[in-house]
Amino acid sequence: MYDFILLNFNWMQLLQPQWYIENGGLWFIVFVVFAETGLFAGFFLPGDSLLFVTGIYSNDLLKSGMKIDTHHSFVNIVLLGIVISLAGIMGNFLGYWFGRKSGPFLFDRKDTFFFKKKYLYQARDFYDKHGGGAIVMARFLPIVRTFAPIVAGIVRMNKNKFFFYNIAGSIAWVYTMIISGHYLQRLILNSFGFDLKKHLEVIVIGIVLVTTAPVILKILTGKKK
Numbered sequence: 001m002y003d004f005i006l007l008n009f010n011w012m013q014l015l016q017p018q019w020y021i022e023n024g025g026l027w028f029i030v031f032v033v034f035a036e037t038g039l040f041a042g043f044f045l046p047g048d049s050l051l052f053v054t055g056i057y058s059n060d061l062l063k064s065g066m067k068i069d070t071h072h073s074f075v076n077i078v079l080l081g082i083v084i085s086l087a088g089i090m091g092n093f094l095g096y097w098f099g100r101k102s103g104p105f106l107f108d109r110k111d112t113f114f115f116k117k118k119y120l121y122q123a124r125d126f127y128d129k130h131g132g133g134a135i136v137m138a139r140f141l142p143i144v145r146t147f148a149p150i151v152a153g154i155v156r157m158n159k160n161k162f163f164f165y166n167i168a169g170s171i172a173w174v175y176t177m178i179i180s181g182h183y184l185q186r187l188i189l190n191s192f193g194f195d196l197k198k199h200l201e202v203i204v205i206g207i208v209l210v211t212t213a214p215v216i217l218k219i220l221t222g223k224k225k
Contacts, residue, residue, distance in 0.1 A: 017046050017053040018200050026065025026080070029054055030087040033174075036146055037139075038091030043146040048177055048211045049204040054080065055181025056196055077182055081175045088139070088170035092149040096162055099153020106154060124155030131157050132165040139173035142211055 013019040020028045032050055035042035054061060055077070062076045063069045066083075070076055111117055127134060131152065138148035152162055185196045196203060 015044070015046055017050040017204060020050060021053060021057055021061070026061045026083070029061070030084060033084055034087040034091040034094075036091070037088050037149070037170075038094035038146075040146070040150075042091075043143045046204070047145065048140070048142065049207040051084070051174060051177035052181035052203065052207055053200060054084070055178035055183075056185045058178060058182050073182065073186075077175075077178055081171070081178055084178070085170045085174045088174060089167055092135075092166045092170065095146070095149035096153040096157075096166070099150040100156060101153075103154040103156060124157075127152055127155050127157045131161055135162065135165040136169035136172060139169040140176075140211065142208075145173075 020032060024031075029050060032042075032045050033047060036045040036047045058076050058080055059073060062080055066079070068076075068079065070079070107117065109117070135148060135152060138144045149162075149166070181196075188194045188196060
């Protein structure tokens with residue numbers, strides 16, 4: 001099976017949630033969530049859309065990935081959420097640890113054209129004031145969620161504070177996306193006979209637009225100032 005996947009692999013498939021569902025199932029999803037929230041190279045992975053689609057396929061994923069069939073959708077969502085939330089929590093801890101280890105080097109580094117130490121101090125002041133909210137909100141922003149824990153570690157955000165908001169943010173993000181996907185699929189299918197599983201491309205585009213809109217608006221308004 002894995003030889004077949006490699007022979008037919010295309011790099012663009014990494015942006016398609018359906019590819020992870022079909023070729024790796026639950027444990028592939030767990031790895032993607034961990035990588036996107038803890039590794040530099042994971043910033044391009046489809047976290048939001050993948051979790052949304054995970055909610056749509058929640059019953060099948062739990063049955064195939066953990067060999068569990070509870071015959072109850074809500075219980076399935078709870079179990080899936082626990083496993084995936086743990087991956088997000090551990091990913092952020094890895095990013096935070098890396099940031100703390102590399103932070104002293106950056107604070108001792110001399111200013112260059114591309115690097116200004118004052119920005120680290122500004123970031124540290126920001127996390128001291130808004131750190132908890134920043135960690136939680138970053139979960140819902142593509143790319144930002146990858147680098148937020150690393151920056152928190154670099155500016156040496158309080159460990160206990162990071163620990164609490166990391167857990168809260170991961171649980172809120174994972175369950176929001178999974179529950180939205182699962183129950184929106186059921187609502188639309190029962191009300192209009194429209195199966196979201198047959199239109200995943202449109203869903204992914206919509207989620208990308210919604211989740212990236214705040215970042216784009218921030219960039220645009222920042223430039224105007």
